Amino acid sequence: MPTFIKLTDYNSSEEKEKGFFDPKNRYVAKQEDFGKIPGSPIAYWVSDRVKEIFEKSKKLGEIAEPRQGLITGDNDRFLKFWYEVDIYNIGFGFSNREEAKESGLKWFPYNKGGDFRKWYGNYEYVVNWKNDGNEIKNFIDNKGKQKSRPQNVSYYFREGLTWTALTSGPFNLRYSNKFIFDAKGPMLFSKIGNIKYLLSFTNCIVTNSFLRILAPTMDYNQGPVYKIPIIFPKSDSTKQKIEELTQECIDISKEDWDSRETSWDFRTNELVRIMNYEFLMLNESKKNNSKSKIQNLTLETIYNRYCEYWREKFFKLHSNEEELNRLFIDIYELQDELTPDVPLDEITILKEETKIVDGDLVFNKDAIVKQFISYAVGCMFGRYSLDHEGLHIADMGVSIEEANSKFNIQNSTFTIDDDNIIPVFEFDFFADDIVSRFKEFLKITFSEKTLYENLSFIADALGKKSSESDEDAIRRYFHKEFYVDHVRRYNKRPIYWMFSSNPKGAGAFNVLIYMHRYYPGIVAKIRTDYLHPYIDKIEFEKNRLQQSIDNDVLSGQTLKKAQNTIDKIEKYLIELREYDVKLKYYADKMIKIDLDDGVKVNYCKFQDILVVFDNKLCTESETEE
Known part of the structure; x- marks a missing residue:
């Protein structure tokens, strides 16, 4: 019988050389034993018990159907993150294609694989499946050849399990119901029910040990998944226990998501x-x-x-x-x-x-505080409200009064910014300055009595410098880091846009707007109500400081600081006047946007006056072959 030496667990040539002479890495296997495993992989290290399981057990594909889904042909065109589009044009909760078609809605939840995650989650995308996918089905190239490939459409919106086909980690599945699904986010549909049992089984260590044999390259397509051997417990109580534990896992993961x-x-x-x-x-x-x-x-x-x-x-x-x-x-x-x-x-x-640090769970205070800050900004813009849970304004063309009326809010606990423009400056010159609004949010959600304690806690979490006050640290975060975090949080499809005199951000002039409350006159309003007054205010500050210097009012460090501020303002004024020219050009165009086009198309209409967070954003294509 042939002898095999297993060295795949070693990384360096030195380790492999030592492992070659280690008896524990030597295996003797019969050629005919390889045929006991579907596909006859040369799995010489497999035990007799595992061979017996493969030989005598049913295959997962006999009781459940692994299926690949839709290939759109152009993901940029047909897929969006759910938060890009009008929330009321998304078809949540439909059980079949007929219901979805009759709704007249355009976007529907879509499984696309995603990061390593078990039980529940990675639900981020929606797909244009209006009129039963008519536009996708008729998507052809210039030669008349269909570019899309809608596969297994009869399975759309059905309950099942979804996973990421290609991953570097363990096989991981998530519960899914009322979704369309992707070729890279395939699904498993049970023929016999027991969906919770199948979910726990496919997420367990036993299944992963089988897949190391069936799919050693970690390409978990429907072929290897079909061949996994499935055994049900002899005891109903064991099966019930498994299903109860599985439901708890789903519930905890859903709450986290x-x-x-x-x-x-x-x-x-x-x-x-x-x-x-x-x-x-x-x-x-x-x-x-x-x-x-x-x-x-x-x-x-x-x-x-x-x-x-x-x-x-x-x-x-x-x-x-x-x-x-x-x-x-x-x-x-x-x-x-x-x-x-x-x-x-x-x-x-x-x-x-x-x-995980030294085998223990350690919380990232900064991440948790930044989530709180992000929510506060959402309340400032009206995306959220302290008066009810969930989204408040997430569609276009709705006034604050209409949104409040819809949720029966007569007096808002926290006032929404009326013109959808929030200044994010290094200097505090406006009543609706983002730091001032954030302090007001803290007073309302907690208490005015604990405001300074809370500001101190937040500043420390954000990495306050020894030379900064608490408020300065928070202002620095908003001015230099908030938008970077927002872009990352929203997968490079930000819903709050930063108009900035510096394309890299943290410029002399920065204001935020909320995409879903955009209106064609907003650029003109940014220019006349914020940029021009800001120029006047910092010019006044420069003249005030210069007068103090000329009158010998200042000395020592105070004098040095005043001169540095004057120098900074002079540089800012050059930047601001150049930006004024750009803003006027875009203000005169009175550009309209359509939420259905998504962030990428709409953002690029203003690329010369917004923060450029990705140089490829307005040039790259994400076509799916």
Whole structure:
């Protein structure tokens, strides 16, 4: 019989040389044994028990159907992130193609694979499937050949499991219902029900050990998935236990996914949610002086409760995954080969908010505080409201009054910016300056009595410098870093746009607008109501400082600081006057935008006056072959 030496677990040539002489890496295998595994891979290291499982068990494809989905032919044209388009033109919750067609809506939820994530999530895209995909189905090239490939359309909108076909990590599936799906985000449809059992099985260590044999290159297409051997437990109680644990895993993962504003089921920021919960508990309690206790709740206190809450969720999910591994190892009788252990870094919630350090879960305070700040900006623009959960304004052409009326809001808890323009300057010269609005948001969500404690907590989380005050640190973040974070958070399709005199951002002049509240006259308003007054204000400041210097009022460090400010303002004035010319050009054009075109098309209509966060944004093509 042939002898095989397994060296694939070694990286360097030196390690491979040592491993070559290690007896534990030597395997003797019969040629005919390879045929017991579908596809006859040369898996010489496989045990007799695993060979028996492959030989005697049903294949997953016999009880469930793995299917590839739609190839659009042009993703830039037909796919959008859900937050780019009008929320009321997205068809959530349809069970079949007929219902979707009759709705007359254009966009529908779309599975496209995505990052390593188990149980629930990666739901970011929508696809143009208006009139049962008529535009996609008739998408042809200049030679009359169809460019798109709608596959398995009868499976669209059905309940199933979705996964990422090509990944560098373990095989990972997520529950999916009422979606269209992609070729790179294929789906598995059960013929016999038991969808929760199949989800836990496909996410467990047993399945991943089988796929290392069937798909050693980690290309998890429908072929290898079809061949996975499936065994059901003999005991109904075991099956029930597996399904209960699986539902808990789905629920925890969904709660994590929906806690971020890039989920379409986002309700409110987590710190605000916990604050509201604490307020409710204290308000309902019979303790005396509950009002004063509410006013003494600080952001740091709420942050600590956030960490307690999500730490418990994280380790509950970890415990469930290890218990599921244990159950499946028992079902497959692989106790001698596999352990149920799950590394903490393979738990796929809180990836942004935490990191694993020395085997423990450590929270990223800055990420959590930045989520809170982002939500605050959303409330400033009216995307969200403190008066109800979920989206407030996410469609175009709706006034603040109309939106408030829709949600029966007569007096807003926090006022929406009326002209959809928020200044983000190095100097505070406007009443609706972003730092001033943020301080007002803190007073309302927490208390005016704890404002300075909360500002200090936020400044420290943002990396306050020793030379800065708390407010200066927060202003620096808004001026130099907020937009970078926003672009990253929204996958390079920002919904808040920064008009800036410096294309790299953090210019002499910066204002934010909300794309969904854009109107053709907004550029002219930015120019006349913000740029021109700002030029006047900093010129006045320059003259005031110069007069103080000329009159010998200043000396020492104060004099030096004043001169440096004058020098900076002079540079700013050159930049601002050049920007004024550009703004006038675009203001005169009175450009219209269409949310259905998405961020990329609309943003590039203003590329000379907006922050350029990606030099390829207005030139690249994302055509799918």
